[in-house]
Amino acid sequence: MVPLAVTRLCEFWNKPGVAEADFGSVDTATMMKKFLTMKDPSPPIIPKGTLLATPEILPSWLTEEDIEYFASKFSKTGFTGGFNYYRALDLTWELTGPWSRGEIKVPAKFIVGDLDLVYDFPGAKEYIHGGGFKKDVPLLEDVVVIEGAAHFINQEKADEISSHL
Numbered sequence: 035m036v037p038l039a040v041t042r043l044c045e046f047w048n049k050p051g052v053a054e055a056d057f058g059s060v061d062t063a064t065m066m067k068k069f070l071t072m073k074d075p076s077p078p079i080i081p082k083g084t085l086l087a088t089p090e091i092l093p094s095w096l097t098e099e100d101i102e103y104f105a106s107k108f109s110k111t112g113f114t115g116g117f118n119y120y121r122a123l124d125l126t127w128e129l130t131g132p133w134s135r136g137e138i139k140v141p142a143k144f145i146v147g148d149l150d151l152v153y154d155f156p157g158a159k160e161y162i163h164g165g166g167f168k169k170d171v172p173l174l175e176d177v178v179v180i181e182g183a184a185h186f187i188n189q190e191k192a193d194e195i196s197s198h199l
Contacts, residue, residue: 050114053117062108066108070096075151075153075154092127093190137172138170138171138172139172145178146162146179147184147191148181148182148187151184151185153179154180160177162177163177176198180194180199
């Protein structure tokens with residue numbers, strides 16, 4: 035039996051209109067504030083009938099002007115374009131299939147936040163730390179996992195990122 039959370043997640047991402055309705059259930063500025071400041075690596079689903087909790091004080095790397103800028107853009111276009119990127123992943127994999135076993139053959143360092151929802155996606159940590167990533171990127175010099183950072187790591191931890199570069 036498929037867990038309800040998995041069923042809800044598949045419906046959320048794959049059925050056009052569901053995710054858009056979820057994200058559209060609150061004003062765009064509130065949605066942007068939540069999305070940019072979330073530290074929960076689970077998928078960004080707004081539970082039905084709940085208020086979207088956002089921080090009262092923004093982190094130092096994010097201003098109200100930033101929020102208003104992003105909100106002004108997304109209130110014009112909506113979130114469908116972003117969702118369609120994820121809905122088209124199977125097609126993307128199909129189109130890039132000829133290069134699927136290609137190696138990245140340049141020196142590289144991988145930096146990720148421990149709270150990034152992509153890092154916490156099922157199988158990601160095993161791939162990154164279990165040898166699969168190193169096999170695909172043979173000149174991988176280092177994997178850095180920054181504690182307390184989420185998806186917008188270059189903004190959240192700018193000084194720490196710069197020191198690693």
